[in-house]
Amino acid sequence: MNALIVTSLEQGLIFAILAMGVFLTYKILDIADLSVEGTFPLGAFIFAKFISTGLNPIISTLVAFCFGALAGLLTSTLFTKLRIKPLLAGILTMTILYSANLKVNGKANIPLFSYSSIFDYTSVLKLGSSIAILITIVLFMKIVLDLFLKTEAGYLLIATGDNESLVRSLGENSSKYKVIGLMMANGLVALSGALMAQYQGFADITMGSSIIVTALASIIIGDTIRKNSDGIKGTTRAILGAIIYRIIGGIAIDLGLEPSDLKAVSAIIVIVFISYNNFAVDLFGLKNGKGRKRYAENKKSIEEF
Amino acid sequence: MGKEERDMLKIRNLSKSFNKDMDNQINVFNDFNLDIEANRCTAIIGPNGCGKSTLLNIIGGNVKADEGQIILKDKDITNFKEEQRSIYMGRVYQDPSMGVSPSLTILENMSLADKKGERFTLRRLIRKKNVNRYIDLLKDLDLGLEDKLDTKVKFLSGGQRQSLSLIMAAMKYPDLLLLDEHTAALDPKTSNVVMKKTKELIEKYSITTIMISHNMRDAIEYSDRIIMLDRGQIILDKPSKSVTEEELITIYRTKLDEAIA
Numbered sequence: 001m002n003a004l005i006v007t008s009l010e011q012g013l014i015f016a017i018l019a020m021g022v023f024l025t026y027k028i029l030d031i032a033d034l035s036v037e038g039t040f041p042l043g044a045f046i047f048a049k050f051i052s053t054g055l056n057p058i059i060s061t062l063v064a065f066c067f068g069a070l071a072g073l074l075t076s077t078l079f080t081k082l083r084i085k086p087l088l089a090g091i092l093t094m095t096i097l098y099s100a101n102l103k104v105n106g107k108a109n110i111p112l113f114s115y116s117s118i119f120d121y122t123s124v125l126k127l128g129s130s131i132a133i134l135i136t137i138v139l140f141m142k143i144v145l146d147l148f149l150k151t152e153a154g155y156l157l158i159a160t161g162d163n164e165s166l167v168r169s170l171g172e173n174s175s176k177y178k179v180i181g182l183m184m185a186n187g188l189v190a191l192s193g194a195l196m197a198q199y200q201g202f203a204d205i206t207m208g209s210s211i212i213v214t215a216l217a218s219i220i221i222g223d224t225i226r227k228n229s230d231g232i233k234g235t236t237r238a239i240l241g242a243i244i245y246r247i248i249g250g251i252a253i254d255l256g257l258e259p260s261d262l263k264a265v266s267a268i269i270v271i272v273f274i275s276y277n278n279f280a281v282d283l284f285g286l287k288n289g290k291g292r293k294r295y296a297e298n299k300k301s302i303e304e305f
Numbered sequence: 306m307g308k309e310e311r312d313m314l315k316i317r318n319l320s321k322s323f324n325k326d327m328d329n330q331i332n333v334f335n336d337f338n339l340d341i342e343a344n345r346c347t348a349i350i351g352p353n354g355c356g357k358s359t360l361l362n363i364i365g366g367n368v369k370a371d372e373g374q375i376i377l378k379d380k381d382i383t384n385f386k387e388e389q390r391s392i393y394m395g396r397v398y399q400d401p402s403m404g405v406s407p408s409l410t411i412l413e414n415m416s417l418a419d420k421k422g423e424r425f426t427l428r429r430l431i432r433k434k435n436v437n438r439y440i441d442l443l444k445d446l447d448l449g450l451e452d453k454l455d456t457k458v459k460f461l462s463g464g465q466r467q468s469l470s471l472i473m474a475a476m477k478y479p480d481l482l483l484l485d486e487h488t489a490a491l492d493p494k495t496s497n498v499v500m501k502k503t504k505e506l507i508e509k510y511s512i513t514t515i516m517i518s519h520n521m522r523d524a525i526e527y528s529d530r531i532i533m534l535d536r537g538q539i540i541l542d543k544p545s546k547s548v549t550e551e552e553l554i555t556i557y558r559t560k561l562d563e564a565i566a
Binding site for chain 2: 148150151152153154155156158159162163165166167168169170171172173174230
């Protein structure tokens with residue numbers, strides 16, 4: 001059981017980076033970006049390519065991030081410049097990446113056991129285990145993202161997802177922020193893929209399939225943690241959601257669920273949580289009464305005047 | 306009111322048609338000319354389809370003119386994109402959510418509006434030293450918004466949101482303020498409050514304003530000059546003081562009868 005929790009936690013931390021990336025597109029930009037299905041394995045294959053040429057694992061992982069960002073640039077160019085619908089743009093990128101991923105090393109599965117990985121640095125950094133390394137990476141990414149979202153450019157990214165006409169009225173091109181958002185998101189997803197390849201010891205063409213559902217499930221689970229509290233940042237929710245999702249999945253498999261069924265289960269989790277969020281308002285009228293009252297109070301002040 | 310009669314905005318030989326070269330081609334403007342004086346509020350009224358919204362969109366830059374020139378403060382902005390023009394213009398839309406970012410707080414929205422036309426960098430957006438200035442601006446509205454700086458804008462009422470949009474559009478002293486039926490979505494009482502605030506604000510900052518309105522009484526009461534459009538033509542252009550509501554309604558009626566006949 002203990003080993004199960006540790007494995008789930010480690011995988012959860014890797015998926016936390018994926019979830020933070022998808023958080024940027026799905027929650028902040030309000031775009032369902034399917035290209036992540038291709039960028040996750042892309043990260044793994046690019047890592048495999050560079051580590052096999054003898055490059056250092058840290059640099060290979062960073063290169064994977066950069067290639068992921070380029071894939072994000074492709075998707076965002078498709079919908080900002082060529083005006084293809086974002087959903088289709090993502091599918092097209094994903095399809096291109098499927099072929100590209102197979103071309104990178106010429107194989108659909110590349111074993112990486114013989115190469116060094118980022119997890120070999122446990123002794124150098126005096127960190128106990130892979131968990132410590134993963135926590136360091138996840139926290140670093142979270143802090144960078146949180147800081148970015150507090151900057152002038154970061155707030156414009158949020159405003160772009162919220163109301164594009166406001167962004168234009170501020171004299172800025174909203175397409176630019178969509179490009180930045182998609183590049184960052186896909187970079188993070190590729191980074192997550194590169195870490196996953198190092199963690200499991202191989203890169204495989206199927207590792208990206210339905211990864212978007214995993215990411216959405218993580219984000220949605222994260223969103224239900226103290227739902228109405230503004231105190232928890234979106235990045236924190238994504239991380240916690242990914243870890244909880246992985247632990248639930250681990251326990252389910254331990255209890256006898258076929259690993260191949262897990263995908264269907266995650267899709268069902270997404271369906272249940274999204275429909276809960278859509279209908280809870282009507283089902284639990286009491287809960288909503290609070291918001292309505294607040295609205296009424298707001299109105300009062302204008303009438304008083 | 307400044308007595309300086311300089312024109313802030315000049316529209317020259319404007320032509321615009323929709324569905325060009327198709328059966329249902331609609332010519333909205335054909336060789337249309339208009340001058341807007343500085344520091345005045347000009348109201349544009351007219352029946353649906355008269356071209357007032359198209360005119361505002363062409364000035365704002367989200368609709369492109371087929372031909373003609375738009376000159377703002379002696380600068381030809383005809384080929385400027387919407388975001389390039391916005392640096393010189395403020396705009397308040399009919400939909401109270403269009404001028405704000407609903408999921409951000411009042412303070413965050415005001416800080417964004419304060420950066421308008423500047424470079425957005427990797428420095429922190431919220432600066433403590435600006436907060437008092439924002440509070441002063443919000444106090445002018447008298448809606449108690451200054452006590453709700455950390456409230457997300459989506460929790461505000463339509464009138465409060467529209468008043469905030471107004472402040473955000475005006476706080477950088479734009480050369481031109483476009484009011485796009487900005488009180489049409491509000492209830493009559495709130496609409497009056499927002500109109501009064503609008504007048505106070507544009508007089509205090511002396512901002513050249515173009516407003517389009519369906520409400521003729523508002524148009525007369527809150528503007529300095531009334532322009533009535535019909536099928537892309539100016540059919541009335543008078544100082545607001547010398548126009549009565551009855552007069553406008555009579556013109557509307559005759560136009561309507563003409564259209565039916």
